[in-house]
Amino acid sequence: MIRSEILKDIAPILHNHLVVCNIGIPSQELYAIDDQPSNFYMLGTMGLASSIGLGLALSQPKPVIVIDGDGSVLTNLGTLPTIANNVTDNYILLIIDNGSYGSTGDQPTYAGKKTSLAKVAEACGCERVVECQAEDTGKIVQQALDSGQMTIIVCKCESGNAKMPVITMDSVVIRDRFMKALQA
Amino acid sequence: MTGNINKRITNDLVSNGVSFVTTVPCKQLAGVIEELETRDDIFHIPSNKEDEGMGLCAGAFMGGKRPAIIMQNTALGVTMNTLATLIQFYRIPLPMLISYRGELGEPVACQVEMALHTKAILAQMNIPTYHFHKRTDVEEFDNILKYTFMCNKPVAILTDATFWGEN
Numbered sequence: 555m556i557r558s559e560i561l562k563d564i565a566p567i568l569h570n571h572l573v574v575c576n577i578g579i580p581s582q583e584l585y586a587i588d589d590q591p592s593n594f595y596m597l598g599t600m601g602l603a604s605s606i607g608l609g610l611a612l613s614q615p616k617p618v619i620v621i622d623g624d625g626s627v628l629t630n631l632g633t634l635p636t637i638a639n640n641v642t643d644n645y646i647l648l649i650i651d652n653g654s655y656g657s658t659g660d661q662p663t664y665a666g667k668k669t670s671l672a673k674v675a676e677a678c679g680c681e682r683v684v685e686c687q688a689e690d691t692g693k694i695v696q697q698a699l700d701s702g703q704m705t706i707i708v709c710k711c712e713s714g715n716a717k718m719p720v721i722t723m724d725s726v727v728i729r730d731r732f733m734k735a736l737q738a
Numbered sequence: 739m740t741g742n743i744n745k746r747i748t749n750d751l752v753s754n755g756v757s758f759v760t761t762v763p764c765k766q767l768a769g770v771i772e773e774l775e776t777r778d779d780i781f782h783i784p785s786n787k788e789d790e791g792m793g794l795c796a797g798a799f800m801g802g803k804r805p806a807i808i809m810q811n812t813a814l815g816v817t818m819n820t821l822a823t824l825i826q827f828y829r830i831p832l833p834m835l836i837s838y839r840g841e842l843g844e845p846v847a848c849q850v851e852m853a854l855h856t857k858a859i860l861a862q863m864n865i866p867t868y869h870f871h872k873r874t875d876v877e878e879f880d881n882i883l884k885y886t887f888m889c890n891k892p893v894a895i896l897t898d899a900t901f902w903g904e905n
């Protein structure tokens with residue numbers, strides 16, 4: 555399975571939840587599959603989805619699901635100690651680990667080689683870390699929501715992208731409707 | 739005296755509703771960071787890098803909190819993309835209390851190198867910038883915070899060694 559198939563699979567679980575989605579093709583895919591005001595699409599700033607999601611989870615009580623990638627987590631590896639040391643049980647970090655920089659032409663990442671992001675997360679002090687295969691992602695995300703515990707999920711999947719249009723919605727509109735959805 | 743300035747800055751943050759503060763430490767900022775830690779009405783979250791901290795602040799703002807970042811000017815370079823494509827692009831208000839290392843009184847020559855670029859970088863980024871040099875400059879801090887949350891922009895407050903006093 556590739557990322558877009560996983561997103562299609564888990565879209566019903568994500569529905570009506572606060573979702574912070576990684577820059578590039580992941581956001582384009584989610585936008586095409588199930589656009590909703592409670593999706594926050596990153597149009598730039600590679601690496602910060604997990605940080606934005608953590609700030610959000612720490613500041614209000616609703617569950618926050620971050621859809622991140624292996625390349626982006628590697629870019630902002632300092633995020634994992636911050637997450638581990640600021641536990642907030644409404645936070646789920648779903649790292650879709652396809653071992654490549656998908657949005658830039660599928661160049662391999664170190665996460666697809668010798669580096670285990672699940673082990674890095676554990677070593678950073680994250681308490682609930684689950685590595686899963688692509689097919690099981692929906693089940694694992696639902697379990698994480700049900701557990702009421704901060705969870706880091708590393709979902710191993712194949713490299714590849716669906717062909718989706720660029721998001722043309724204005725950044726301030728994305729932010730404004732997200733904040734209104736949160737308050738609703 | 740130093741204790742007073744740290745309390746004053748923290749009081750102004752609190753009275754302006756700032757309740758989520760991320761920091762990357764600097765010797766000059768040690769006192770204000772220590773003061774933050776004593777306040778129940780401020781959630782203090784140290785970050786490992788300043789761009790990461792700005793991500794946390796963006797999330798906190800969307801979650802309904804007023805954020806602030808406390809950092810050193812030498813780190814401005816790593817935040818350029820984040821300032822442009824997250825904070826400015828999504829119109830997130832962000833007071834940036836910045837220690838202005840490399841100014842008069844600086845003991846470390848290397849710090850001067852980034853000090854030379856600090857104001858030029860901020861000007862290039864169209865970031866409103868205030869420079870606290872004398873102790874009394876702190877009196878403007880309250881108004882700067884109000885201005886920041888009025889206009890939804892990142893705003894820099896550079897605080898040099900003379901402002902902080904003997905160290």
Ligand SMILES: [Mg+2]
Nearest residue numbers: 623624625654
């Ligand atoms: Mg990837």
